[in-house]
Amino acid sequence: MKISPATRARPREFDGSTPAEIAIFEAVEHLLRVQPLQDVTVAMILAEAGLSRANFYHYFANKFDVVAALVYRLFDDSYASAAPWASAPGKSRAKSIGASLQRTLDLWSEHGAVICAVIEHMHSVPAIAKAWQSAFDRFVATVAEQIEYERQTGAAPAGTDAQSIATMLVCGVERTFYVGSRSLDPRLPTPDDAVESLVALNFSAIYGRHPQPGRSAKKKRQSKPGLIEDSGIAALEVDEIGVEAPNQTAESILRATNELLLEGSLDELSVARILERADASRATFYFYFANKDEAFIALFRAAAAQVVSGMQRLAEFDREHPERITAMVASWLDLDDMTMAVIRNAVHEWPRRPELRNVYLASVNAMAGYLQRMIEGDRAAGIAVGGPSAPQFAATLIWTIERTVAGALANEEHLEDFESVKAMLGTLMTSSIYGR
Structure with missing residues (x-):
């Protein structure tokens, strides 16, 4: 994998496979598992990787540069085979999009510390934002193309701009996997807890209806809508x-x-x-x-x-x-x-x-x-x-x-x-x- 020249201004391009680069990647990922990115220093990375300062700055401008390079590396490696964008819109792409959700879940499970650091700094560090946006945009384009295909075949109704719907759906995956990885929401203690709901939201957003239209929890009305009994889950007032x-x-x-x-x-x-x-x-x-x-x-x-x-x-x-x-x-x-x-x-x-x-x-x-x-x-x-x-x-x-x-x-x-x-x-x- 080649690191995008836009990620950093270094003397030459690197492919992310030299022993020094790999040691830096591993050191940063290990450090992020125990502390937030803002607390990580170059000195800590050098100590963890066993490298000199000259080794580090030969490859990277700063710690954010490392994280940006890691994003490219992780996504290229995770979606190197059977990526959803590798097939033309249609049934095969629909299946690969579904499979990619599991690969994305696996990616978060294995490298969640890095991705969480990216989410936390993408609005403040341009290099990280650019790296994350590259991956984000690829998923958006893939889902949008599939939505357009579904509309052209008559399976999905016309409506909101397909790119906007796709962006919303990718946003949902990004945020729910983030809060699940950080255990920030008691209703979604892990990323896996959001998967069933994400699938349902995707179907509703694309087709404008529920996967099982007309089925209700109870067909007979028991109470007037709007007059809701306490669910037992304490909602913060x-x-x-x-x-x-x-x-x-x-x-x-x-x-x-x-x-x-x-x-x-x-x-x-x-x-x-x-x-x-x-x-x-x-x-x-x-x-x-x-x-x-x-x-x-x-x-x-x-x-x-x-x-x-x-x-x-x-x-x-x-x-x-x-x-x-x-x-x-x-x-x-x-x-x-x-x-x-x-x-x-x-x-x-x-x-x-x-x-x-x-x-x-x-x-x-x-x-x-x-x-x-x-x-x-x-x-x-x-x-x-x-x-x-x-x-x-x-x-x-x-x-x-x-x-x-x-x-x-x-x-x-x-x-x-x-x-x-x-x-x-x-x-x-x-x-x-x-x-x-």
Whole structure:
């Protein structure tokens, strides 16, 4: 395998097979199994690999360069034979796409530490983003071509742009396998726990219906939809996210922070800029917040409460006519610019910021709880089709939505039109839960 010249600017190209390169790859992968990438240093890599600094810099510019090279290597090796893109669209490709899900699962199981590090830094390190995007785009193109084939043969209906649907589906695999690998979601403790739900979502997104149309958990309606009994799974309530009403001084600091996030990213933000915008002293800032991250988390708590409340309303409204869900989802994700600036930064930063991650996961858990109760109630009422386990299905659907929204807010290819993305997500929720 040749490393793409775009990955690094080195004196010459390397094929990733020299003893020194292999030793560096193995050292980095071993270190990532015990600590996050931000804590790994070149000195640690040298000690683990038994190489000199000159050996390292002959091949790589920095630790991120190594991870980017590893991504190319892992995907080339894992899909060297029977890759889904190696066959023409049709039945053989459909089978190879299904088989590739198992290969992807095996890849995550064996090299999850590396891939998780990639997910956590792809929005902040261009070299890693480029390497990951190369693999991501290949899967998107393959699935999109198959969707177009299914539409041309009349097996799948026309609808949302095939590339957008494919991107959403690949987003779902990426995010659910990530949270499963990191054991971040109690409903998806391993990547394997998402597979059945991912298959169901793929079918619904492509064909606009459930794999078993018309089948419900119970055919006789037992309760009015929208009036959902407690499922026994404790969904985090909105007030448990920890929103606190700030006083006027703290509010001015938070407002200044939020305004600056409209103009740039959290990484670009500094306490000095916040103080200048808020016209506050350094002592005042540190009286209320330990650092900029703490101020951002305060903003995110309020934004998360708003988003979770939207999911709660979705779960509680009368779903006698499920087709209304598409409009409800669009309304749920229709946030003002200030809130959207906070959400945009949160969806990109939470994987690599531990304090933010805890609050973020609590909010996702709350939404998954409401969605689970909605699915269970509507299956019992006979208006939702049967399918994968409700806890796993709810979590897989929520994480697919979360990652797709993250892509849209990052202006990723095929997700640039946020209005279309919201409609697509609403359609996915309707078809996957209600079979139409």
